[in-house]
Amino acid sequence: MNGEIGVDVQGVTKDFGSVRALEDVTLQVPRGEIFGLLGPNGSGKSTLIRILCGLLVPTAGRATVDGLDVEREGEQVRQHIGYVSQAFSLYRDLTVDENLDFFSSIYRLQGADRKERIEWVINLAHLGPYRDRLAGVLSGGWRQRLALAAALMHRPRVLFLDEPTAGIDPVARRELWDLLFELAAGGVTMFVTTHYMDEAERCGTVAYLYMSRLIVSGRPQALKALPEVTPEGTRRVEAACEEGVAKLMTSARTLPYVHAATIFGTSLHLLIDANVSDQKVEQDLQAFGITDVKVSPIEPSLEDVFVRLTETRGREIEAARPQVVQV
Amino acid sequence: MNGFVAMFRKEITQMLRDRGTLLFALVIPVFELILFGVIDMNAKHIPTVVFDQSHTQESRRLLDQFENTSYMDVIAEVPSRAALERAIVSGRAPVAIEIPPDYARNLAAGRQADVLIMIDGSDQSVATQALAAANGVVLQQGLQDLLEKSGQRPRVEAHPVMMFNPDMRSANLLIPGLIAILLTFSGTILSAFAIVKERERGTLEQLMVTPVSPLAVVVGKLLPYLGLAYFQLILIVALMRFLFRVPINGSLTLLLVLSPIYLVSLLALGLLVSSRARTQMEAMQMAMGFMLPSVLLSGYVFPITSLPVSPHCRCRCRWSRTFSPPRTSSRLREGS
Numbered sequence: 001m002n003g004e005i006g007v008d009v010q011g012v013t014k015d016f017g018s019v020r021a022l023e024d025v026t027l028q029v030p031r032g033e034i035f036g037l038l039g040p041n042g043s044g045k046s047t048l049i050r051i052l053c054g055l056l057v058p059t060a061g062r063a064t065v066d067g068l069d070v071e072r073e074g075e076q077v078r079q080h081i082g083y084v085s086q087a088f089s090l091y092r093d094l095t096v097d098e099n100l101d102f103f104s105s106i107y108r109l110q111g112a113d114r115k116e117r118i119e120w121v122i123n124l125a126h127l128g129p130y131r132d133r134l135a136g137v138l139s140g141g142w143r144q145r146l147a148l149a150a151a152l153m154h155r156p157r158v159l160f161l162d163e164p165t166a167g168i169d170p171v172a173r174r175e176l177w178d179l180l181f182e183l184a185a186g187g188v189t190m191f192v193t194t195h196y197m198d199e200a201e202r203c204g205t206v207a208y209l210y211m212s213r214l215i216v217s218g219r220p221q222a223l224k225a226l227p228e229v230t231p232e233g234t235r236r237v238e239a240a241c242e243e244g245v246a247k248l249m250t251s252a253r254t255l256p257y258v259h260a261a262t263i264f265g266t267s268l269h270l271l272i273d274a275n276v277s278d279q280k281v282e283q284d285l286q287a288f289g290i291t292d293v294k295v296s297p298i299e300p301s302l303e304d305v306f307v308r309l310t311e312t313r314g315r316e317i318e319a320a321r322p323q324v325v326q327v
Numbered sequence: 328m329n330g331f332v333a334m335f336r337k338e339i340t341q342m343l344r345d346r347g348t349l350l351f352a353l354v355i356p357v358f359e360l361i362l363f364g365v366i367d368m369n370a371k372h373i374p375t376v377v378f379d380q381s382h383t384q385e386s387r388r389l390l391d392q393f394e395n396t397s398y399m400d401v402i403a404e405v406p407s408r409a410a411l412e413r414a415i416v417s418g419r420a421p422v423a424i425e426i427p428p429d430y431a432r433n434l435a436a437g438r439q440a441d442v443l444i445m446i447d448g449s450d451q452s453v454a455t456q457a458l459a460a461a462n463g464v465v466l467q468q469g470l471q472d473l474l475e476k477s478g479q480r481p482r483v484e485a486h487p488v489m490m491f492n493p494d495m496r497s498a499n500l501l502i503p504g505l506i507a508i509l510l511t512f513s514g515t516i517l518s519a520f521a522i523v524k525e526r527e528r529g530t531l532e533q534l535m536v537t538p539v540s541p542l543a544v545v546v547g548k549l550l551p552y553l554g555l556a557y558f559q560l561i562l563i564v565a566l567m568r569f570l571f572r573v574p575i576n577g578s579l580t581l582l583l584v585l586s587p588i589y590l591v592s593l594l595a596l597g598l599l600v601s602s603r604a605r606t607q608m609e610a611m612q613m614a615m616g617f618m619l620p621s622v623l624l625s626g627y628v629f630p631i632t633s634l635p636v637s638p639h640c641r642c643r644c645r646w647s648r649t650f651s652p653p654r655t656s657s658r659l660r661e662g663s
Contacts, residue, residue: 085532102333
């Protein structure tokens with residue numbers, strides 16, 4: 001917001017024995033921004049978050065959080081960060097109130113200040129009606145709110161959320177994100193990992209990890225405009241039909257001018273030669289017996305971006321992989 | 328020690344809420360104590376079958392003497408050697424006595440009279456006690472005959488004094504040792520579980536991203552368990568004293584003052600286990616790995632002198648000897 005860096009990662013590498021979990025990752029998150037980290041399972045997302053939280057020590061490189069070095073100034077870093085892990089990790093056998101009370105006292109909050117903070121997070125997360133429930137009996141969405149409330153207790157400057165919305169229903173997901181926006185507006189830097197593209201679209205900056213390497217990082221709009229995503233001489237269209245999208249895809253892939261075809265619900269996203277018109281595609285697809293198909297030009301989605309970049313940059317990484325491991 | 332008070336209070340809340348832990352720490356030891364308290368290690372009234380081919384006053388007298396020891400009860404007379412063996416094999420009687428037809432005749436003629444005594448060797452404690460009793464009876468009988476004939480009195484007589492436990496009560500022997508064993512089990516397992524549970528649930532990781540100090544986590548978590556184990560000790564000692572009437576001749580104060588040192592060492596052992604184990608199951612097995620040797624080598628189950636280890640090794644296992652059963656038992660029983 002004011003140009004300061006909330007999270008700064010410089011050339012971070014992490015090895016677990018002979019397995020390289022992160023390879024030379026560099027990225028910056030401006031203060032007060034929501035940063036979305038995406039990538040397949042096992043690509044190193046959680047490892048990066050755990051390094052930034054001081055739970056793991058990087059093998060090489062350095063990282064700062066809110067201007068503090070995570071390795072050398074771990075003590076101060078922990079005063080200023082909040083961490084919501086992938087699995088619910090508060091005390092299931094304590095009530096909502098007891099959990100919050102515990103974390104408030106861990107952060108050395110005392111007296112009136114402590115009461116006020118607890119009330120603040122309870123209101124923020126709408127946990128009021130559940131204060132006396134055991135955390136273990138709460139449903140997924142409420143557990144996540146409780147975890148967030150506990151992580152916010154000390155008004156952290158940077159909040160790390162590792163797949164905070166995994167396995168919770170769409171309404172709870174939407175509400176959680178509204179809460180995140182509210183906090184970001186208050187100047188809290190958010191570092192979020194997710195698998196959901198709609199969540200990624202809402203982030204100020206997104207980055208994609210693939211096989212332990214950061215293959216791209218930037219604003220969603222900038223990523224969609226990358227030349228690699230829609231190479232010169234090609235364009236993107238959507239082919240929509242009422243049913244039979246699977247057949248549509250196998251048919252489309254046989255056309256010589258189609259470079260890529262991906263299903264999105266009941267429609268198909270195609271990367272085609274730029275000189276082929278919508279009508280031409282429509283006619284060719286109808287020739288396969290799919291009569292109600294409609295073709296129209298589209299912008300690439302973030303998913304298109306990541307799928308495409310995995311194909312191009314990912315290939316390079318995979319090709320270079322054997323040499324990398326021997327280092 | 329930042330966060331110590333928070334950890335301590337949280338742990339107490341959790342401990343009091345966890346029925347399983349309280350059951351494990353307080354109910355099960357009491358149950359085991361009662362079980363051990365009613366056990367009598369002296370094998371009395373061992374069922375015995377008899378095949379008496381002599382059927383004389385002399386053979387009758389010998390059998391009476393067997394019964395008089397109260398170690399053996401003649402439950403049946405059988406008609407053959409085969410029936411005797413059947414009784415032992417079937418488990419009906421661990422001891423079988425056969426008196427040959429010429430028993431009384433041999434005695435009268437001053438020849439050696441034989442008696443066959445078969446003992447089921449598969450139960451060692453019954454077997455050794457039965458053997459000792461049978462040998463005693465036969466020796467006594469032989470000696471008496473000899474003395475009657477020669478008109479002399481025995482020259483040497485032993486006056487054994489059983490110190491600390493004059494009545495040979497099993498409870499006096501078993502319960503004080505059991506205290507140490509029960510505390511070893513619950514102290515090690517409780518503390519190992521307390522920390523492994525946090526790791527298993529992911530809460531340990533959550534704690535590590537807060538400014539709480541590692542020392543505060545360890546001390547804050549273990550102190551409530553030290554209290555629980557101490558309460559357990561007092562409960563068991565009280566039951567021992569008032570329910571099973573085991574006398575405390577030594578210094579009770581010294582026991583109560585010094586036992587926390589033992590408890591802390593047990594909790595530390597649990598802590599060591601928890602530093603390696605990832606799941607509670609693993610912790611349980613590792614704790615067993617520590618506890619079984621410390622119980623088996625403590626002298627509670629086998630006498631220390633019979634351990635198949637060199638004196639050097641015996642010094643190594645000293646901690647289990649020094650603080651475990653023999654020391655506790657003697658502290659309680661001796662009037663030191």
